[in-house]
Amino acid sequence: MEGLLRRLLALAAPCYVANATPVVVAKILKRRHPIDGGRRFVDGRRILGDGKSIEGFVSGVAAGTAVGLVLDRAGVLHAGEALVLSLGTMLGDTLGSFIKRRLGLERGDPAPLLDQLSFLLVALLMYQLVYGGLDALVTTMLIVVTPPIHLLTNYLAYRLGLKDKPW
Ligand code: CTP
Ligand code: MG
Secondary structure, three states, rough: OOOHHHHHHHHHHHHHHHHHHHHHHHHHOOOOEEOOOOOOOOOEEEOOOOOOOOOHEEEEEEHHHHHHHHHHHOOOOOHHHHHHHHHHHHHHHHHHHHHHOOOOOOOOOOOOOOHHHHHHHHHHHHHHHHOOOOOOHHHHHHHHHHHHHHHHHHHHHHOOOOOOOOO
């Protein structure tokens, strides 16, 4: 039981920190560069939109990996694992926006489950491809607890004035 909780927290921490960091960075850095360079896809809509910046992506990977360095010292996760989880998180978040734009949703529009899970699913997928060893219980628990945690933390970020949408 104690081992399970440690494993859940060790895997979740880099993902959650990587996912949350761009919100803070976007508040501080006013001049950001969209990953898609402002370009449009064949459907005429933005490839990703202004909500996905290079600064946000890089800071997310860096912050998630930094958490991994602390977890590494504590002996609960290797820094490389945190790097893979953080990179997967930001790629998943970016993929989520690509899908939202293809569905015709504007930047910041809510996309239930996609907004809350795309980052985690790609992070776990990449982790499994690189390291393996994710068991069904840990994976299921992360997928179940992440949407409510994401909704709660986004609402708190909204109340703190960090975000202009409560989701
Ligand atoms: N952000 C960023 N760069 C990223 C990811 C996020 O700068 N790679 C910042 C943006 O200011 C973004 C905010 O974090 O608006 C919240 O992220 P998210 O909810 O993922 O983006 P949305 O604005 O909702 O855009 P989308 O509809 O594409 O998800
Ligand atoms: Mg959003």
